[in-house]
Amino acid sequence: xxxxxxxxxxxxxxxxxxxxxxxxxxxxxxxxxxxxxxxxxxxxxxxxxxxxxxxxxxxxxxxxxxxxxxxxxxxxxxxxxxxxxxxxxxxxxxxxxxxxxxxxxxxxxxxxxxxxxxxxxxxxxxxxxxxxxxxxxxxxxxxxxxxxxxxxxxxxxxxxxxxxxxxxxxxxxxxxxxxxxxxxxxxxxxxxxxxxxxxxxxxxxxxxxxxxxxxxxxxxxxxxxxxxxxxxxxxxxxxxxxxxxxxxxxxxxxxxxxxxxxxxxxxxxxxxxxxxxxxxxxxxxxxxxxxxxxxxxxxxxxxxxxxxxxxxxxxxxxxxxxxxxxxxxxxxxxxxxxxxxxxxxxxxxxxxxxxxxxxxxxxxxxxxxxxxxxxxxxxxxxxxxxxxxxxxxxxxxxxxxxxxxxxxxxxxxxxxxxxxxxxxxxxxxxxxxxxxxxxxxxxxxxxxxxxxxxxxxxxxxxxxxxxxxxxxxxxxxxxxxxxxxxxxxxxxxxxxxxxxxxxxxxxxxxxxxxxxxxxxxxxxxxxxxxxxxxxxxxxxxxxxxxxxxxxxxxxxxxxxxxxxxxxxxxxxxxxxxxxxxxxxxxxxxxxxxxxxxxxxxxxxxxxxxxxxxx
Ligand code: AGP
Numbered sequence: 001x002x003x004x005x006x007x008x009x010x011x012x013x014x015x016x017x018x019x020x021x022x023x024x025x026x027x028x029x030x031x032x033x034x035x036x037x038x039x040x041x042x043x044x045x046x047x048x049x050x051x052x053x054x055x056x057x058x059x060x061x062x063x064x065x066x067x068x069x070x071x072x073x074x075x076x077x078x079x080x081x082x083x084x085x086x087x088x089x090x091x092x093x094x095x096x097x098x099x100x101x102x103x104x105x106x107x108x109x110x111x112x113x114x115x116x117x118x119x120x121x122x123x124x125x126x127x128x129x130x131x132x133x134x135x136x137x138x139x140x141x142x143x144x145x146x147x148x149x150x151x152x153x154x155x156x157x158x159x160x161x162x163x164x165x166x167x168x169x170x171x172x173x174x175x176x177x178x179x180x181x182x183x184x185x186x187x188x189x190x191x192x193x194x195x196x197x198x199x200x201x202x203x204x205x206x207x208x209x210x211x212x213x214x215x216x217x218x219x220x221x222x223x224x225x226x227x228x229x230x231x232x233x234x235x236x237x238x239x240x241x242x243x244x245x246x247x248x249x250x251x252x253x254x255x256x257x258x259x260x261x262x263x264x265x266x267x268x269x270x271x272x273x274x275x276x277x278x279x280x281x282x283x284x285x286x287x288x289x290x291x292x293x294x295x296x297x298x299x300x301x302x303x304x305x306x307x308x309x310x311x312x313x314x315x316x317x318x319x320x321x322x323x324x325x326x327x328x329x330x331x332x333x334x335x336x337x338x339x340x341x342x343x344x345x346x347x348x349x350x351x352x353x354x355x356x357x358x359x360x361x362x363x364x365x366x367x368x369x370x371x372x373x374x375x376x377x378x379x380x381x382x383x384x385x386x387x388x389x390x391x392x393x394x395x396x397x398x399x400x401x402x403x404x405x406x407x408x409x410x411x412x413x414x415x416x417x418x419x420x421x422x423x424x425x426x427x428x429x430x431x432x433x434x435x436x437x438x439x440x441x442x443x444x445x446x447x448x449x450x451x452x453x454x455x456x457x458x459x460x461x462x463x464x465x466x467x468x469x470x471x472x473x474x475x476x477x478x479x480x481x482x483x484x485x486x487x488x489x490x491x492x493x494x495x496x497x498x499x500x501x502x503x504x505x506x507x508x509x510x511x512x513x514x515x516x517x518x519x520x521x522x523x524x525x526x527x528x529x530x531x532x533x534x535x536x537x538x539x540x541x542x543x544x545x546x547x548x549x550x551x552x553x554x555x556x557x558x559x560x561x562x563x564x565x566x567x568x569x570x571x572x573x574x575x576x577x578x579x580x581x582x583x584x585x586x587x588x589x590x591x592x593x594x595x596x597x598x599x600x601x602x603x604x605x606x607x608x609x610x611x612x613x614x
Contacts, residue, residue: 009189013069028075031086035097079124091135105157255400313414353381485586
């Protein structure tokens with residue numbers, strides 16, 4: 001939620017900041033703004049709507065030259081997405097500018113104190129009080145760093161603040177509590193960003209910040225303190241992807257590019273997971289085998305698409321390890337007083353590593369003395385930093401708001417976790433684990449086979465532009481895939497879409513079906529269980545009621561054809577791994593339908609990539 005950029009160096013800050021905002025726009029796109037330090041004052045511009053509006057305004061009447069700047073792209077919390085509520089916000093005397101991500105929970109009280117003292121506010125935001133408070137501090141003679149420390153001690157809630165003082169162009173000062181912020185380390189220049197994409201074109205050296213810290217960047221260096229002024233250190237790391245990973249590379253959308261990157265992303269997730277003796281290893285995990293052996297319950301917490309990866313995890317972990325698994329929405333978890341003990345392993349799944357609901361849930365779990373393992377795609381983000389261990393998914397940056405390669409690599413990570421637990425607990429033999437690992441190694445090729453049918457899926461999608469409602473049916477590990485297919489369609493095409501466990505349909509939702517309603521049916525592979533045949537009955541039931549069935553079935557499954565109005569062929573894979581291939585046509589369908597409907601696929605309305613407020 002909200003993208004933030006800060007820069008001090010020798011380049012023109014306006015272009016560095018605007019370019020950074022372009023790369024962060026997926027974090028929020030309700031409005032955008034930039035502020036520069038210029039000749040003892042602040043020069044700024046801000047506009048409602050997408051960054052393009054701000055860029056057009058700057059092209060018409062550019063801001064003066066400056067080497068010190070901050071910028072913001074907004075996902076609105078307090079106040080409508082209009083020009084007045086856009087960031088930056090300025091102090092009473094326009095000496096100081098601030099951009100903010102998060103929610104200042106005690107802003108109403110602070111605002112009324114300031115109003116009583118005669119301050120006039122121009123926006124409905126919680127942010128503006130921070131600008132006024134900081135300006136009071138610098139006007140009282142403090143430098144901006146000390147001002148930030150003093151103000152942060154008065155604020156409650158979650159915030160990243162980045163500020164500049166027009167009268168001190170040598171520095172930009174930022175602070176973070178429960179909200180993302182990283183430092184980019186350059187030569188004769190330094191950067192701040194909500195994530196490394198903000199400065200990836202300038203440097204791949206980054207600095208992780210801790211909780212409740214203030215950071216001051218100048219052209220020459222970086223200084224970190226706690227809110228109380230105590231000196232602190234950041235953790236430096238090298239970003240293992242470059243600018244090309246953050247570009248569309250000839251695709252119309254980042255999402256489409258990321259869908260087609262899935263074979264490589266899955267291969268990268270699997271890389272280096274077996275040692276010379278063929279045993280599974282999870283190097284980053286940091287949890288001892290002895291601790292894992294004691295685990296008697298696993299609770300998976302996550303949100304959105306990551307939650308659906310968690311649902312697949314339950315099937316795999318319980319099947320391979322016989323450890324009981326609960327899957328819980330992060331936003332619900334800590335409010336229901338969950339039963340947690342030291343032998344409960346809490347697994348937090350988060351692509352961004354910054355989702356506020358998930359972060360608060362793992363904090364709650366750790367207070368109850370449970371071990372927390374993160375499955376995360378973003379190096380240096382808060383959730384893995386605050387967990388006991390991490391499995392990184394290595395998908396590379398995911399910029400499309402709708403998660404795709406993030407999801408399939410989360411699936412890989414949960415399979416790896418399940419197999420590792422099976423290895424440690426001895427619930428599978430080594431050769432059984434190796435068989436599944438070999439099957440996983442074949443997955444990039446299988447996903448490519450599905451991608452090769454993209455044109456067929458695009459044709460279906462284009463023929464459904466007038467559709468107002470779509471259902472998705474699955475069983476077993478196909479059920480979470482059905483939920484994920486529906487989520488993709490809701491967030492991109494803005495139409496009614498619902499996923500159901502196929503067996504549950506007749507307990508009510510079947511009443512929704514009317515003539516011609518499209519229903520995606522994810523058909524389980526044929527096996528010893530009855531899943532496949534039960535699904536076949538379900539397909540017949542909905543077809544008998546007029547549904548238009550789009551079936552995803554194994555390549556040589558001829559039993560489905562008579563009941564499928566459209567048939568998408570999936571490679572033959574085991575039922576537990578089928579989500580890796582079955583989700584792909586659903587992603588392609590949502591992407592293409594939204595495109596055909598004229599929607600912005602990468603920036604769907606009302607959404608933001610990482611949800612850093614509760
Ligand atoms: C996915 O398409 C969504 N945009 C969203 O549901 C997302 O998966 C959710 O907000 C969780 O994000 P995280 O994985 O970064 O924690």
